[in-house]
Amino acid sequence: MFRTCDITGLKVDLRAERLIQLNAVMAVVSLLVGVIAALLLVLTRWQVVHLLPVEWYYRILTLHGLNALIFWIIFFEVAGLYFGSTVVLNSRMSSPKFGWLAFILMVLGFLLVNYTILTGSADVLMTSYAPLQASPIYYLGIILFAVGALIGVFLFFANLLIARKERTYGDSLPLFTFGLVAAAIIATLTLATGAIIYIPTLLWSLGIIKSIDAGVYKLVWWGLGHSSQQINVTAMIAVWYLGAFLTVGGASINEKVSRFAFVFYVIGINVASAHHLLVDPGPSPAWKVFNTSYIMYIAVLASMIHAFAVPSAVESAQRRRGFTKGLFDWLKNAPWGNPAFSAVFLSIIIFGFIGGVTGVVNGMEQTNIIVHNTLSIPGHFKGTVVGGTTLAFMGATYYLIPLIFRKKIAFFGLAKAQPWVFGLGIAVLAVSMYILGAFGVPRRHYDITFSGGPFTYTFNPAVDFFWVLFAIGGITAVIGALMWILIVVFSVFLGQPVRGPQDMQLQIASPPPPAKEHHGFEAPGTLTLTLLFMGVFLVFLLLNWGWLAAMWEVK
């Protein structure tokens, strides 16, 4: 039931490999649906084209959200969990049967949800805020998917126990798997919250429960909604460390620090969902401040620690290879031709400078007044979950394809360009959406000329420019995503087989030579970059607070 990988020397459980492949394929299918929807949405919101009719706009928006944000990422994460708990640990799959059950439930959920959306019986957007109601089949689909995913997470824990008992690895888990453990703990809490909110909602849509309180629904829903994004962040960071290791042989300059940062995520991150309720009736300021800042900043701090730890791992390895001139010689001589490396590095930059900076403003009690439900919000999560997580996952597949699917990467030249096209497109899209939101442009809105309304309103004419950027960024990102899908599908189904190490197009870096004795900084280049980041962050915060102070007074 095992094969030994002739490239990495790792033992691969064939039953786990099959499940990894299937989940990965479903992830790509979900992403394809999400990307086609994205293109239609860009061409609709850009008022010059305004492609879709009104009911189809909301339908496709619902379709996009669920496929691009939920299905793609969770299928991929389940594949990642199986990979991290079997292949990485040289161990076996605890129960392939339950792995199949999980997969079937998830596919069933995927089908039911997409079916109800496309037939028009679930125009409720991703959040499906009660008392907005969808067909019961829709809620059932979500529940089946969540239960399937939850089984996958439990299998991950079971695999870990087996590996521990059979002593297939050393004393401590590898950092990548450790990061996945953090993600899996968050996932367990998240999916449980999902069940808590969707089960009564299902009963309500069936008429068994009379009513659902809008406030309670929204509070509990975000225990699922935002925390599920924290699974993504955690999994993404695990992939960052993996990428640094595979591409340049980089290891954390201090693993203890990296591991503590993962622990901080587990402690801090679920409560931070409270920032979706900052301008809602109900919660008190004390509740808002405690949950969003005191707790959230444990997670923010953790992100900042990783933001140093990953680039410094790369820097340290590169310096040991002799790239020691000046501050950035190590970066200039990084393997930019390796798409996994460029994907991880762009992911770090986009996640930090766009997603992270805007996320803190969105998550502060008062500045949230400026951004809530404007286009800034999806602009923010284009920076985190698309430019960050999705791009990092794309980078990881460039190793997954030869190592797990045993296929060469098709169109390798295209693959080198793909992270750049996708990353730049998303960066432009995210920034233009954030700025449009700052001008007050709402999210989830069909027609910002308000045609048919009793009054009219014209946004600041500057928005026209940012709508053009929005369209350029959006279309570029769609092209980048389609390039990736083309490469993946072609490689997996029609590609040339990998027969051994000579067929590897990507390097698996050997560990760098040991460090020489030196005084001073371990990673001065990284420190410079992170200080630059801090400067941008503080300027952005000051601008937002200054702007808030100029508004009408409200209390």
Add this chain to the structure above:
Amino acid sequence: MALLPPEEGWYYKRVAKDEKMWIALALVVCLILFFWMIVWHIYGRQNPSFTTYRTTPQEFNALANAFINKYRTGEMNGIPVVEPPPNSDVFLVAKMWRWEPVLVLKKGQEYRFHISSLDLLHGFSLQPVNMNFMVYPGYDYVLTFKPTSTGEFAIICNEFCGIGHHTMIGKIIVKE
């Protein structure tokens, strides 16, 4: 090493000087941000309200109608125009797909807004000042506004509330 168990003695390895500096700086910034929000409650003039009453669509609609009838001065595109006195309670109704009434306010005066929905969730988005709040059915959200600029302002709904969501736009007029 992300794919291998950590080296012997990893737990006791000293944290590098630059990493320590960065973590300390990040921690200080996080603490400042936390206290800043509390400080803004004391010295700042823009804070989301925490006064909320439970209500029902019927009850809120009745209160709002009484308010509209009391201070009504006219009509604009089929929506009543209301001019409440400063420091009074103002009722704003959100429903698919309109805001009622149109409000005429005075600059520099305070108004206690009661905002609620008769059906789904809506979003109160005041433009071009760009202040955004959530509107719930069953909850009477009390926001005390003090307009600091004059002119015509739009209230856009920015939470999806069905097919006519994009037509849901209201108006506030602020006079000197």
